[in-house]
Amino acid sequence: xxxxxxxxxxxxxxxxxxxxxxxxxxxxxxxxxxxxxxxxxxxxxxxxxxxxxxxxxxxxxxxxxxxxxxxxxxxxxxxxxxxxxxxxxxxxxxxxxxxxxxxxxxxxxxxxxxxxxxxxxxxxxxxxxxxxxxxxxxxxxxxxxxxxxxxxxxxxxxxxxxx
Amino acid sequence: xxxxxxxxxxxxxxxxxxxxxxxxxxxxxxxxxxxxxxxxxxxxxxxxxxxxxxxxxxxxxxxxxxxxxxxxxxxxxxxxxxxxxxxxxxxxxxxxxxxxxxxxxxxxxxxxxxxxxxxxxxxxxxxxxxxxxxxxxxxxxxxxxxxxxxxxxxxxxxxxxxxxxxxxxxxxxxxxxxxxxxxxxxxxxxxxxxxxxxxxxxxxxxxxxxxxxxxxxxxxxxxxxxxxxxxxxxxxxxxxxxxxxxxxxxxxxxxxxxxxxxxxxxxxxxxxxxxxxxxxxxxxxxxxxxxxxxxxxxxxxxxxxxxxxxxxxxxxxxxxxxxxxxxxxxxxxxxxxxxxxxxxxxxxxxxxxxxxxxxxxxxxxxxxxxxxxxxxxxxxxxxxxxxxxxxxxxxxxxxxxxxxxxxxxxxxxxxxxxxxxxxx
Numbered sequence: 070x071x072x073x074x075x076x077x078x079x080x081x082x083x084x085x086x087x088x089x090x091x092x093x094x095x096x097x098x099x100x101x102x103x104x105x106x107x108x109x110x111x112x113x114x115x116x117x118x119x120x121x122x123x124x125x126x127x128x129x130x131x132x133x134x135x136x137x138x139x140x141x142x143x144x145x146x147x148x149x150x151x152x153x154x155x156x157x158x159x160x161x162x163x164x165x166x167x168x169x170x171x172x173x174x175x176x177x178x179x180x181x182x183x184x185x186x187x188x189x190x191x192x193x194x195x196x197x198x199x200x201x202x203x204x205x206x207x208x209x210x211x212x213x214x215x216x217x218x219x220x221x222x223x224x225x226x227x228x229x230x231x232x
Numbered sequence: 233x234x235x236x237x238x239x240x241x242x243x244x245x246x247x248x249x250x251x252x253x254x255x256x257x258x259x260x261x262x263x264x265x266x267x268x269x270x271x272x273x274x275x276x277x278x279x280x281x282x283x284x285x286x287x288x289x290x291x292x293x294x295x296x297x298x299x300x301x302x303x304x305x306x307x308x309x310x311x312x313x314x315x316x317x318x319x320x321x322x323x324x325x326x327x328x329x330x331x332x333x334x335x336x337x338x339x340x341x342x343x344x345x346x347x348x349x350x351x352x353x354x355x356x357x358x359x360x361x362x363x364x365x366x367x368x369x370x371x372x373x374x375x376x377x378x379x380x381x382x383x384x385x386x387x388x389x390x391x392x393x394x395x396x397x398x399x400x401x402x403x404x405x406x407x408x409x410x411x412x413x414x415x416x417x418x419x420x421x422x423x424x425x426x427x428x429x430x431x432x433x434x435x436x437x438x439x440x441x442x443x444x445x446x447x448x449x450x451x452x453x454x455x456x457x458x459x460x461x462x463x464x465x466x467x468x469x470x471x472x473x474x475x476x477x478x479x480x481x482x483x484x485x486x487x488x489x490x491x492x493x494x495x496x497x498x499x500x501x502x503x504x505x506x507x508x509x510x511x512x513x514x515x516x517x518x519x520x521x522x523x524x525x526x527x528x529x530x531x532x533x534x535x536x537x538x539x540x541x542x543x544x545x546x547x548x549x550x551x552x553x554x555x556x557x558x559x560x561x562x563x564x565x566x567x568x569x570x571x572x573x574x575x576x577x578x579x580x581x582x583x584x585x586x587x588x589x590x591x592x593x594x595x596x597x598x599x600x601x602x603x604x605x606x607x608x609x610x611x612x613x614x615x616x617x618x619x620x621x622x623x624x625x626x627x628x629x630x631x632x633x634x635x636x637x638x639x640x641x642x643x644x645x646x647x648x649x650x651x652x653x654x655x656x
Contacts, residue, residue: 073603077596077654085655108595108611109625131625133593134655194599 076187077134084138089145090127097125103204103215105196110136114204121152128204133197135188140201142182152209154178159202165189166198234258234546253546253554258635261286261542265635272605275640280425280453280584280631281609282475285539289478292538296531303527305504319530322537323520329540330470330487331461337493339486339520340533344452345375347471347486348419350523351448352379354496355469356417362388364416367445369394369402369431370621371424374614376450380419389416396621400427400576407436411443418447422454422470426615426629427576428559428584430454434465441466446492452476456633457555457582459548462487474532479539483532486523493519500525551634555583558632562641569648575622583632586613589648592655594628600654601628601647608644 097115104111110132117124126148128140143162147155161177164170168189170177188198207215234257239247259265264284267274276284296318302311304319320335327335341347356379360366366380370393377391384391392415394407418440423430437447448469454460456477462470469492474483488496498505498516502525507515516522543551562585566572571590589597598610609629612619619625630644 073600073654077600082655108593109619111625133595135596136593191599194595197595 076191078184080142080181080184081134081138084141085134088128088137088141090141090148091129092127093129094125094127097127099208099211101204101208101213101215103200103207105132105136105200106216108133108197110197110200112136112140112201112204114140114201114208116208118152118209123147123150123152123155128201132200133194135185135194135197136200139185139198142184143201143205146180146182147205155205155209158182159206162202163199166195234261235550251547251550253550253634255554255635255637258546259637261288262635263287263290269605269607270603275604275606275643277630277632277636277640277644278607278609279456279633279636280476280613280629282481283456283478283633284635285478285480286542288542289480289535289538293480293531293535296534300534301531304530305521315530318534318537319528322533325537325540326485326487329455329460329544330485331463332487333463334490336519337487337490339488339493339523340528341471341484341486342482342529343473343475343484344450344471345484347469347484348376348448348450349379350486350499351469351471351488352383353499354523355446355492356380356383357386358495358497360387360389360416363414364389365392365410365412365414366390366417366419367392367394367407367410367415367440368419369407369421370396370617371400371402371421371427371429371431372419372615372617373421373425373450373452374616375452376419376421376448377617380417390414393617394420396429399578400424400429400618401578402429402431402436404432404436408439411440411445415443415445418445419450420447421450421452423451423457423582423584424576424615424618425453425584426613426618426627427578427586428453428581428631429576429578430580430582432580433467437466453582453584456543456551457548458552468492474536474539477536477539478542479536480532482529483536485536490519493523496523498522498525502526504528546634554634555632558636558638558641559583559585561638562630562632562644565641565645566648569645569652571652572648575624575627584629585631586627586629588624588627589651589655592651594626596655597628597648597651600651601644604643604647604650606644606647 094115097117099116099118102113112130114128116126126144166188185198188194235251236254238252241247262284300314302315304316323338324335326338392410394402396402440447446468449467451470451472455472468489470487475481505517505522505525507517573588575586594610611626
């Protein structure tokens with residue numbers, strides 16, 4: 070079991086309190102919305118992608134601390150990156166959150182995003198951390214709406230049941 | 233003894249005997265309460281989602297599976313006759329639990345949801361048509377919304393919703409104003425799962441009956457917490473689940489008045505629900521068997537009977553009184569915290585405390601409490617319209633049972649303080 074202080078680190082709490090790149094970009098050329106119907110987390114992403122590079126990115130929406138901090142830190146991490154580089158980070162983040170990427174032995178580009186490694190021990194919270202990345206993937210592939218439930222779900226084995 | 237008789241002295245020196253639950257004795261019946269979660273003793277406050285099972289019910293399951301199991305209503309051999317006898321004895325226990333007039337008014341289902349769907353198919357599809365109106369309340373669980381919505385879509389019927397006030401109480405004047413010549417059905421929760429509101433069902437049923445409208449009560453949250461009397465309430469249908477009242481999952485009950493059940497169509501076709509079958513025509517069995525197609529969950533039904541025996545052994549009125557004490561204590565402690573809002577403050581409530589901590593999403597609350605071994609439910613509680621009414625995406629919900637203690641509520645309050653400190 071993850072120690073709560075390790076998951077809810079100051080950096081996550083700070084991004085939750087003061088999310089970076091929060092808002093909408095007028096006239097953005099890529100958009101997507103992601104939502105987790107289970108808990109009501111909802112992320113709207115807008116970006117400008119020029120010559121295969123993410124020039125600007127912003128998000129708005131509502132969610133738990135894990136989801137909001139993940140979205141905030143993601144926007145900082147992929148801004149200025151090329152689309153292929155962002156795709157690699159999406160894969161790596163997903164791998165870290167679902168426990169298929171071993172941070173100790175496998176090289177990766179996650180840097181500060183490693184603060185989210187603890188969610189892999191909390192199956193019900195994995196989707197909270199992944200939702201913004203899921204939405205980024207959709208925006209890059211011109212899918213305008215994604216849900217953490219159903220066929221669009223790229224995360225294997227994390228479907229969560231209901232009461 | 234699980235219940236002790238005590239003498240209490242009133243203000244004027246008068247002495248009365250009251251029964252009180254002996255909480256240590258009761259807790260000793262629930263093996264799961266010895267569990268450690270995150271290295272801490274389990275504090276199980278998610279009883280509205282599913283309750284825990286006491287040893288006598290577990291033992292009954294073991295005895296049935298090791299000494300009594302066979303298929304029922306079929307063979308003439310020893311085990312089949314024994315299993316049939318025990319299964320039908322469970323039906324009679326349910327009849328007495330609900331104070332129903334006849335045991336043939338008790339239908340075993342998979343749970344509350346299936347019981348409501350049975351009424352929707354068997355009654356709704358036959359007697360509700362285009363332009364007819366079905367009244368629901370703003371407090372309903374999705375299980376008592378979605379089946380009626382499906383029916384409305386199929387038949388071109390209309391759903392009307394009884395609104396509620398900021399305390400989570402239904403507005404009775406508005407309820408009465410919804411009735412007209414097109415009103416054909418009322419589907420209502422007895423107790424709200426998200427807020428704990430106990431609805432004034434007896435008066436509401438009487439009003440509906442004055443308009444000739446039959447009433448289904450969703451009793452999933454009422455059955456574990458208070459004694460029931462379907463004849464006194466005069467409801468036409470009553471649905472509840474075994475696993476919320478110390479029984480196993482996979483078993484529930486639909487009570488229906490015999491004269492209504494008899495004119496309803498079967499819900500599913502198959503074995504046990506027939507008298508005779510040819511390729512030209514099937515003659516259906518009598519009630520309740522007409523509605524019990526296929527081999528039923530025999531073990532689960534017998535275990536539900538054992539759960540009813542267990543609850544009766546403690547006494548539903550003792551359970552109700554003890555849980556009210558817990559709810560009052562929790563309400564007082566949680567209300568005293570700054571930055572915490574209780575959602576659902578009805579005058580009459582069952583042991584459910586839904587709350588919101590300022591600036592903290594319920595899922596973060598649930599994860600952090602879990603680290604202290606505290607199990608609560610976070611989310612929309614399958615009641616999204618209730619969440620929308622209160623302008624929140626989700627709430628944190630602590631729900632109590634008669635095996636919880638004030639000490640556990642203190643741990644919950646400490647946990648809430650820890651969350652606030654972390655997020656300050």
